[in-house]
Amino acid sequence: MKWLNNFGAAWGMWSSGDVVNFIDNHDNQRGHGGAGGVLTHWEPRPYKLATAFMLAWPYGIARIMSSYEYNRNDNSAGPPHNSDESIKSVTINGMVCGNGWSCEHRWRQIYNMVAFRNMAGNARVTNWWEGADYQIAFSRGDKAFIALNLENYDINQNIMIGLPAGQYCDVISGNLENGSCTGASVTVDGSGRANIHVCSNCEDPMLAIHIGAKVGDPSKRY
Structure with a gap:
């Protein structure tokens, strides 16, 4: 982590205004692309840490993922659904979702780091x-x-x-x-x-x- 002190364009990457940052997306969290090793909500501790750094560091435009608890043995599994195949409603209790929805964007550690990024400007x-x-x-x-x-x-x-x-x-x-x-x-x-x-x-x-x-x-x- 100590080498992150100049993370960004100094590493030979594109300029900040041309970059969208994300930890995972709906493709690579299923093993589609990313060459494996992608952090997802299934590993909440390192996932929150990585997301916090992304939101704290002034590089790129940050994109937050919000997922559902799909079957990890089926990388094409769709969202939580009822017996008639209709999508289940998202139940919300404070900053936690239910009914099979993960809602990482509502986790306190991630939600509050968005405020951190906004305040840092x-x-x-x-x-x-x-x-x-x-x-x-x-x-x-x-x-x-x-x-x-x-x-x-x-x-x-x-x-x-x-x-x-x-x-x-x-x-x-x-x-x-x-x-x-x-x-x-x-x-x-x-x-x-x-x-x-x-x-x-x-x-x-x-x-x-x-x-x-x-x-x-x-x-x-x-």
């Missing part, structure tokens, strides 16, 4: 940090910050965040609701630094904050 990458081969963190100017950990030990570091001083909700583990964080939080000091902890064995070994999820700032919404 055109801000450039700053404060790149690498703790090991598979531990990275970076800011998007003074708008947003993310840390990802795929090593077998935690990130416990005081890192330059670059955001205005204050308390921010980690939008991976929760939301900003009624003026407080439902998950973890990060406190940025007056110099722009913060103590960051990202565990290695958690369900989602990453952390993300942005100015739209700052506690006590009524001017910010996301």
Whole structure:
């Protein structure tokens, strides 16, 4: 992961405005193209991590996939359907879908990273940090910050965040609701630094904050 610090056109790829990024699509998630090894919703932990990086990194136009729970032994299986072959309705309970629909776009970790991308806007990458081969963190100017950990030990570091001083909700583990964080939080000091902890064995070994999820700032919404 540490080599991703200049991911994009510097790798010889097309310019950002000519690219659509995606982790999977309706073809390659079934093994059609992609030469195998494509991440899909069937592997939620690495899938959420990869999607988070895609949405946090300022390259290309991001495309989010939303799937259904097809028969993995039948790569041409259609969507959930009734006995008369009519498509089943999508049932929604908060940010989770049922009736055979996966709805990755509603997963909190992905939904909130879309807000992260919107809040970051055109801000450039700053404060790149690498703790090991598979531990990275970076800011998007003074708008947003993310840390990802795929090593077998935690990130416990005081890192330059670059955001205005204050308390921010980690939008991976929760939301900003009624003026407080439902998950973890990060406190940025007056110099722009913060103590960051990202565990290695958690369900989602990453952390993300942005100015739209700052506690006590009524001017910010996301």
